Amino acid sequence: METITWHDFEKVELRVGTVLEAIDFPEARKPAFKVRVDFGEHGIRWSSAQITKHYTKDQLVGRQIVGVTNFPKKQIANFMSEFLVTGFADENGDIVLTAVEKPVPNGSKLI
Numbered sequence: 001m002e003t004i005t006w007h008d009f010e011k012v013e014l015r016v017g018t019v020l021e022a023i024d025f026p027e028a029r030k031p032a033f034k035v036r037v038d039f040g041e042h043g044i045r046w047s048s049a050q051i052t053k054h055y056t057k058d059q060l061v062g063r064q065i066v067g068v069t070n071f072p073k074k075q076i077a078n079f080m081s082e083f084l085v086t087g088f089a090d091e092n093g094d095i096v097l098t099a100v101e102k103p104v105p106n107g108s109k110l111i
Contacts, residue, residue, distance in 0.1 A: 016065070040108075
């Protein structure tokens, strides 16, 4: 594993946002949802997330998640993803979302 400096870490915009909407993404190669997330002063953004094994669309709405908001946009099928949803793979490789323990303001940066 390569080590990084504190300055390197500070470049990554890991921010919390609240899921406003989750919809099916049938065009994706692997099962996924499109999620619309409110990052406060950093705007409302869309992303694709392969999180269909552990979450339903209804469970996602209102939930705070952590995303990387300073990657460039990425095209996934016919959709432009505007941030990276973060999570950890379980023992089967299915993603469990990164989350905050208690509510914090949307757009807060991981420090």
